[in-house]
């Protein structure tokens with residue numbers, strides 16, 4: 284069975300890691316900086332050498348195209364991102380881009396033509412580290428964010444995306460929203476410990492999980508810390524501490540797939556010798572299943588209200604952002620599953636815990652993802668690492684999933 288050249292893929296990954304490489308062995312290529320542009324230039328050079336045609340769209344997404352026999356057919360696409368976190372690793376995003384390039388190099392070496400064209404995509408500003416929101420390029424490509432809004436997004440130094448695009452020469456001409464692909468496959472490191480812990484090299488990703496962001500406000504009564512007996516207090520801080528432990532308990536009720544986080548906690552008019560009367564905190568709920576996250580949400584409200592009532596305080600729980608689960612396309616998942624089976628690699632189905640460009644694409648065209656393990660489940664870290672054999676196997680799976688979709692032309 285046809286396989287990719289693992290050594291060549293690894294060498295390309297290590298070469299790309301030198302662009303914006305940090306002393307601690309990580310990478311710093313913030314979106315649309317000169318390091319990001321240098322990474323894109325290196326990638327483009329490799330694509331041209333592989334006989335591909337490179338183009339850029341109005342939000343800076345970079346496309347490398349390998350012609351198909353039926354070149355007017357929608358392309359079978361694959362890709363990810365080359366931008367990184369400020370102290371990022373050598374694999375997050377880069378792996379998906381270079382695995383797709385390795386697929387094309389392998390097809391070239393084996394003299395294989397495909398019926399449909401193949402496109403490799405480098406999405407702009409996936410990380411959200413320089414410009415918010417994350418996954419800006421893919422959201423603009425799919426029309427989820429209007430182009431003008433995306434172009435006017437500013438970084439912390441007040442530079443707009445439009446200015447950063449023209450400064451780096453990535454203010455391309457290709458229209459957005461873009462033409463939907465026949466299929467989009469994205470290979471990525473898992474960024475979590477599940478595959479490594481089970482000793483399984485390939486995750487067949489079935490979709491992205493549901494997310495609910497809630498704002499919670501607890502109001503009690505301000506009073507003197509030295510003169511108010513404990514039994515008369517309506518302390519918003521201690522009430523919210525009870526809510527925090529009720530929340531952790533809720534995660535146990537929905538274990539192992541339910542996840543809860545309190546990321547921010549603010550006491551209004553905080554003072555050392557005054558009982559906290561008014562505070563807010565945020566809740567991040569995640570679950571792969573929409574019905575389950577809805578019951579987590581309902582139970583949370585019930586339990587928080589019971590705590591507030593018992594302590595004589597009020598609580599308001601308001602949704603800030605609700606994102607349903609994003610199932611991937613059954614036919615694309617099957618293409619990945621059949622590829623991994625044919626290759627004989629151990630695999631398991633997995634839900635993506637993190638956001639990816641593929642989550643945006645899934646709302647626009649048939650999409651699936653392939654995960655490989657990363658060492659210690661570590662990502663968004665300069666020490667991020669992956670094993671060469673896992674890197675190769677993930678790209679083998681990508682090769683055969685894409686081939687099945689693009690159609691190999693018989694000689």
Ligand SMILES: [Zn+2]
Nearest residue numbers: 364375376409
């Ligand atoms: Zn990524």
